[in-house]
Amino acid sequence: MLVGRDIYPEGDAEARIMYSIITGMGFIGGGAIFKSSGSVKGTATAAGLWNTGAIGISVAYSRYEIAIILSVVSFLILQFSEPFKSSDHQK
Numbered sequence: 001m002l003v004g005r006d007i008y009p010e011g012d013a014e015a016r017i018m019y020s021i022i023t024g025m026g027f028i029g030g031g032a033i034f035k036s037s038g039s040v041k042g043t044a045t046a047a048g049l050w051n052t053g054a055i056g057i058s059v060a061y062s063r064y065e066i067a068i069i070l071s072v073v074s075f076l077i078l079q080f081s082e083p084f085k086s087s088d089h090q091k
Contacts, residue, residue, distance in 0.1 A: 018057055025053030044078060 029046030051074045058067035 021057060022050070022053055025050045044081075048074065048078065 026046075029049040032042040032045040032049065034041050051070055055067045055070050055074075058064070058070065
């Protein structure tokens with residue numbers, strides 16, 4: 001959204017393409033979420049897919065600072081969130 005507001009402040013039709021890409025990545029990520037036996041798996045994968053789309057759009061519009069921040073935050077969360085996961089859902 002930050003890239004969209006900066007590049008398309010008037011809400012041009014081209015901004016809809018960017019928003020559609022983000023929505024499509026979220027839809028694909030939704031397919032990665034599986035629910036079975038009271039547990040849910042794949043939410044990190046879904047978030048990672050959506051984040052990858054946002055990074056790609058940021059790079060496409062030469063907003064490297066946003067892409068770097070998204071990349072670093074995503075790496076830190078996915079790399080170091082293991083201790084915070086519930087132990088009863090891990091196998």
